[in-house]
Each structure stands twice: as structure tokens, then as C-alpha cells.
Amino acid sequence: MTRIRIDAVLIQAVIAGALSFAHLHDLAAAAGQSGWKAWAYPVSVDLLLVAAWRRLRAGRDRSSWTWFAIALAASLGANVATAGLLDLHQVPAWLRILVAGWPALAFLGGTLLVHSPAPAPVAPEPEPGEEPAPEVEMDRTDAPAPAAPAPAPAELAPAPLKPPAAPPVPPALLDHARSIADAHRSSTGEQITAATLTARLGLPAPTCEAIAAQLQLA
Numbered sequence: 001m002t003r004i005r006i007d008a009v010l011i012q013a014v015i016a017g018a019l020s021f022a023h024l025h026d027l028a029a030a031a032g033q034s035g036w037k038a039w040a041y042p043v044s045v046d047l048l049l050v051a052a053w054r055r056l057r058a059g060r061d062r063s064s065w066t067w068f069a070i071a072l073a074a075s076l077g078a079n080v081a082t083a084g085l086l087d088l089h090q091v092p093a094w095l096r097i098l099v100a101g102w103p104a105l106a107f108l109g110g111t112l113l114v115h116s117p118a119p120a121p122v123a124p125e126p127e128p129g130e131e132p133a134p135e136v137e138m139d140r141t142d143a144p145a146p147a148a149p150a151p152a153p154a155e156l157a158p159a160p161l162k163p164p165a166a167p168p169v170p171p172a173l174l175d176h177a178r179s180i181a182d183a184h185r186s187s188t189g190e191q192i193t194a195a196t197l198t199a200r201l202g203l204p205a206p207t208c209e210a211i212a213a214q215l216q217l218a
Contacts, residue, residue, distance in 0.1 A: 027078040030088035031099035044106045067109040
């Protein structure tokens with residue numbers, strides 16, 4: 001079971017609020033507002049005061065300070081006026097005008113406080129000699145993955161094709177071709193070419209080229 005703790009500050013607030021409520025009611029009744037209308041005035045003043053205070057706690061707002069001062073002046077004025085400084089049986093005309101115009105003024109202030117945008121929070125200023133906190137950059141999880149590195153040019157180039165292996169040359173054919181090459185060198189003084197050797201032997205060009213290559217190596 002929850003125990004109710006008696007708080008002296010809470011009791012003091014209830015007493016002060018009740019006295020202020022009664023003073024506003026008495027002043028409104030003296031200014032010609034009878035019945036339920038006299039009881040509605042203190043509610044209107046206190047609600048405007050609370051709404052302006054809540055806006056002030058949310059951030060710095062000049063309009064909230066203005067409406068807070070107006071509601072506080074109305075509450076303090078009623079408390080002072082009912083303390084014997086004002087004859088409640090003969091209320092002056094200017095006070096009757098203020099009391100009669102209060103509902104419209106309170107409605108305007110409450111509407112502006114409720115429907116005006118909330119002030120942006122103000123960052124606390126650093127103390128003298130205190131360095132501001134460094135900004136921390138958050139890593140984004142939705143960033144695209146880095147692209148794969150482009151392959152090196154050597155990877156893109158195709159591997160060189162190996163030349164086809166030379167057909168085997170029989171030793172007898174190689175000796176015959178050597179005798180033709182020696183005869184050609186003796187008669188012309190020049191090395192025989194693969195085309196000439198192909199014409200002399202009447203064999204396929206790849207075979208004659210293989211023979212010419214072996215004769216030059218020899």
C-alpha cells in the first residue's frame with residue numbers, strides 16, 4: 001500500500017492557490033461578474049499562468065514571457081486589490097473594463113501558446129576554460145558497399161597461344177634436304193629459303209619450314 005507523505009511545500013502551494021483563487025473570485029464578483037462567471041475568472045488566470053510557464057521551461061520564448069507576466073499581474077493585482085486597498089462595493093469603471101475584457105485576452109493568449117511552434121532547444125554554452133566536446137561522426141549503416149577493385153591489365157589480357165609443334169622430320173628426308181641446301185648454296189652462294197625448299201621437295205609448307213629451321217640450326 002502506497003503511503004502518502006505530507007510535504008510542507010505542497011501544503012503551502014495548496015493554501016496559496018486557494019487564497020489566490022478566492023481573491024480573483026471576489027474581485028470578479030465585485031466588478032459585476034456574478035454566479036459561475038465569477039468562479040471561471042480564477043480558473044482562466046491560473047490556466048494561462050501554467051501554460052506560459054510550461055512554454056518557458058521548454059525553451060526561450062519571448063511571447064511566453066509576455067503572457068506569463070500578464071497572468072501574474074492579474075493574479076497579484078487581484079490579491080492586492082482585495083487586501084483593503086480597493087472598495088469592493090464601489091469598483092472603478094476602468095477595473096470593470098479590465099475584468100470584462102479579460103476572457104478575450106486570456107483566450108488569445110492561450111491560443112497563441114498552444115498553437116505556436118515549440119522553440120528549438122538551446123545548446124548549453126561551455127564554461128570558461130572548458131573545451132567543447134568533439135563532434136562524433138556516426139557511421140552510416142545504409143551506405144553502399146565499396147566497389148571491387150578493377151582487375152589489372154595483365155589479368156584482362158588473354159594468355160598467349162603456344163605455336164603448334166613442328167611435325168617430326170625423318171632423318172633420311174633431313175639428309176636429302178641438306179644435300180639440296182648445300183647444292184643451292186654452292187651454286188648461288190646464298191642460304192636456301194623455306195619457299196625454295198618447298199618447291200624443290202614438293203612437301204607441305206609446315207614440313208619444309210621445320211626442315212629449314214633444323215638446317216639453319218645445324
